[in-house]
Amino acid sequence: MELLRLSKAAKRLGVHPVTLRLWADSGKIPVTWVGRERRFSSIDVEAMKVSTGGEGVRLEGLYVRVSGSHGGGNPCFRRRRRSCGPPRRARSSRSSVTGPVACGRTGPV
Template sequence: MLRYHKKRMYRIAEAAVLLGVHKDTLRRWEREGKIKAVWLGRERRFPEEEIRRLLGEANPDVVVLYARVSGHDQKANLQRQVEVLREAYGPKFSNVVVLTDVGSGLSTSRRGLRKAMELARERKIRAIAVTYPDRLTRFGFEYLEEYFSSFGVEVLVLNREEDKSLRQELVEDFLAIVTSFAGKLYGHRSHKVKKLKNEVKEALSRLDTDDRPETP
């Protein structure tokens, strides 16, 4: 298989070699609408996606609808995510694959996410859709976006701002971060870790109480 640079734009001579045709043939294909070109000044460039399409290497028209919640008590929210994504993106693709996870957005061992990455690596999907960026991952969204893009898979995000509806999940993820760093500093079995974790829980509980509206 040919190797490409991500989002590369090929000059006509390069594109002709990759496609195994004469430059004049490529110019004729452009006029006939068989291939799209982008003009940069007086020079035409051919997008990598167009070359892949003509070579039959384009990813199939399949979208992964990916949904995630942190706990089993949030299964209703998981189903709502799937329904919203299906309504928004289902009609735009020939086929839909639904993948879900119950686990922290900090976890790197989520089966659904790993399956989506595998499908992308095997070029079996064209896009992956999520309701919010943090449904895909709590941190490092740009890295995952880069990963999927390298295999020709677009990441579709319905709402770009952070999902703040699941406040408890944010608290649990924050505690997981504190515990992880404290464990590296003091050792995971140290009483200091437990003490710090309890202090953070109490502080978050006080903040939650302060944020509640006063009853008349």
């Protein structure tokens, strides 16, 4: 029986070391203390690998942001959180191109 350090045991299980530390704290996997370090039995690690299907447990989440009916959220906060004010002035005197402003209106760029 080999005693594995936290990082090596986590790598064998395919999980993050913090996850393995939490599992040890909750009693899901036995831990042996060597001084101030946690060590995990290679037998326990292999048993945990078999019980989790050979790879780490993956809990994936999905985040979806739902906007309003106009499709872009609040148009005043689209870029750099500018308020809806008068259209911006041209950056240089030779620029006369108009385009969208932060609030969605068109005006000089």
